[in-house]
Amino acid sequence: MGSVKHKYAALTQRLLDSVLGAPGDTSGEQRRAVLARAAGRSSPPGPLSLRERGNDLQSPLSGTERGSGGEDALGRYVDMVARHAYKLTDDDLAALQRAGSSEDAIFEITVSAALGAALGRLERGLAALRGEELD
Numbered sequence: 001m002g003s004v005k006h007k008y009a010a011l012t013q014r015l016l017d018s019v020l021g022a023p024g025d026t027s028g029e030q031r032r033a034v035l036a037r038a039a040g041r042s043s044p045p046g047p048l049s050l051r052e053r054g055n056d057l058q059s060p061l062s063g064t065e066r067g068s069g070g071e072d073a074l075g076r077y078v079d080m081v082a083r084h085a086y087k088l089t090d091d092d093l094a095a096l097q098r099a100g101s102s103e104d105a106i107f108e109i110t111v112s113a114a115l116g117a118a119l120g121r122l123e124r125g126l127a128a129l130r131g132e133e134l135d
Contacts, residue, residue, distance in 0.1 A: 013119060016109070019115055023106040031112040036117030037075070038082035039123070074109065081113035082120075 020031050077096060080088055096106050127133065 015115070019111055024108045025102050026108045026112075031108060031130055034078050034112040035116035035119075037078055038113040039120030040082075041120070074101075078109065078113045081110055082117040085114070 016035075020028050020035065024031075073096060077092065080092065093106060097103070101109075
């Protein structure tokens with residue numbers, strides 16, 4: 001049984017390395033922040049500007065796209081992908097494109113959010129089977 005667990009851990013790590021480490025329109029740091037947010041891990045609320053860990057990298061989104069009120073359009077999009085992907089419409093994607101995001105950037109963020117949501121659910125499910133509670 002241990003070899004099966006090791007096999008899937010290695011495959012999962014390879015997937016993470018591919019999604020987070022490959023060059024793209026978004027930085028690996030931004031994709032990691034998106035993955036963490038979608039997984040429900042302790043990521044700070046608010047815009048995905050990556051300032052949360054002392055990183056000065058900014059979101060590639062314009063000020064209009066980031067919106068106001070402490071929550072940005074990208075953050076809302078990531079949350080929607082993670083929790084209610086079936087509710088996304090072409091209008092949601094068009095709004096991000098109108099605000100300046102490329103199709104490639106939207107794709108990378110979508111994949112990172114979907115992977116984060118899947119891994120978060122897997123982690124919580126396995127913890128429940130072990131009788132543990134996650135924060």
